[in-house]
Amino acid sequence: MSAETLTAQQYIQHHLTNLTLGLHPEHGLSFAHNAEEAAAMGFWALHVDSLLWSFGLGYLAYRFMLGVANKATVGVPSGAQNFFEWIVDFVNENVRGSFSAKNDLVAPLALTVFVWVFMMNLMDLLPVDLIPYGFAQLMSLLGADPHHVYMRVVPTTDPNITFGMSIAVFLLVLYYSFKIKGVSGFAAELSLQPFGKLGMPANLVLEGISLFSKPLSLSLRLFGNMYAGEMIFILIALMYGHSLLLDISGATLQLAWAIFHILIITLQAFIFMVLTIVYLDMAHQHH
């Protein structure tokens, strides 16, 4: 495909660059034309593609859930309601199993996490060039250079998205830790174990690491899995367009990896949800 006009390195680079809107020191408010420009924008920049896909998918899922919830009947459920109830039951069972305190926020939070992350991961199963190529062609009609139009369709391969969610969960963990245990209780939990009063500095270091590793591991696990998965799809896509043998083996590999990936995207959404529940449960526990 695009590999005809780009080197393999450029092709991969193109696929890993976000559509970035930001304040460039020289060009002002504009879309970045390459990775260097995007980097030069620094903090005040938005990954428009990640955010649009993330909001769009979230909104789609939300509209579906809202539609089902508003029409929910006690009697025999329709197909959509049956499907949604199956998900809700699944989430609810996980919350009941892992979360021992009483908090009405946790179950809807877990549901949102699971559904939204799954939807974002699902974008990984689309052919890697389908939307970026189409988008680049569309933009070239409007006068843009297709080689500098970027589009990443899997929001969970953007660490901004995964960190955004994991930090939000982390803030909830901190909030409930302070609320349930009190400032002194939370401080005691961080400083008085595992070595007792005398080992306070060591305790603080250990507990601090374990505390801050929560959002880090939560988001990096999801990001790493999805990023690696997408990278493999991109590498497989590089095989196309050279010879028939490579095309056939590429198609076979892509199919195999896509089937395997169905498991991964579901598993990652599930893990994100379960860990969210578990972290919040730990925040609710007294010692």
Next chain:
Amino acid sequence: MNINLTLFVQMIAFGVFVAFCMKYVWPPIMKALEERTAKIAEGLAAAERGKQEQELGEQRAVEVMKEAKSSAQDVVAQAQKRYNEILDEAKRDAQAEAERIRHAAQAEIEQEANRAREELRERMAHLAIAAAEKILQREVDATAHKDIVESFAQQI
């Protein structure tokens, strides 16, 4: 792979989605699920109750049948008894009637016999007197010897 404002925008969007889900999606669907659970439990309980009631009804039916059978037997026994009573009564009545008729007939016979005897006696007396008159026509006065004749007639 730059960390930038996207992160905070995503955080806010996440919060908004969670809040909306918590407010508008979760409660109605949970309500529907819980109500259905309650309804199913109710239905199962009702079915159980119905089964029990059916069993009770069957038991009652058996009892009623038993009762009906025994009362029918009672009725038959009573009818038998009454039949015997009526038969006895009729027998007694018939015997009494026969007795009465027999008595009446006997009394009539006796009366007839008495009358006949009286008549015979009177005729005998007349005959005796007539005979005696013939024998003692001249010596005996009928009126003077009347008491003798009468005592004689009485002995017949």
